[in-house]
Amino acid sequence: MIEDLSSYQNHMSLYSFxxxxxxxxxxxxxRDKGAIDLDDVNIGLLCSVRTAYxxxxxxxxxxxxxxxxxxxxxxSNNKSNKLDVIKKYALQEKYKDFGPTLLAETLTExx
Numbered sequence: 001m002i003e004d005l006s007s008y009q010n011h012m013s014l015y016s017f018x019x020x021x022x023x024x025x026x027x028x029x030x031r032d033k034g035a036i037d038l039d040d041v042n043i044g045l046l047c048s049v050r051t052a053y054x055x056x057x058x059x060x061x062x063x064x065x066x067x068x069x070x071x072x073x074x075x076s077n078n079k080s081n082k083l084d085v086i087k088k089y090a091l092q093e094k095y096k097d098f099g100p101t102l103l104a105e106t107l108t109e110x111x
Contacts, residue, residue: 015064025064028055041056
């Protein structure tokens, strides 16, 4: 558990931390204060020495919010557009007997 919540109150009101991220913050903070060794960080976070140094560097530069995953709240690159899905099903309905290659050739000829 966090011994001193006053240092986190500003960050906690602006950011939401998962339990995993809070554990990471606690361990990295202890390492930054010199209370634990780097080997303890590696064991506690199940990470390599290089990753532990990266976490420590981010913590020193940005504080606890630096340890939050940077892609949180952004859409996935794998997410398909609803309009593309509708077009795909419309084409499959119209050209049922066409394979993917023939369908691609037919569509490019029409353009």
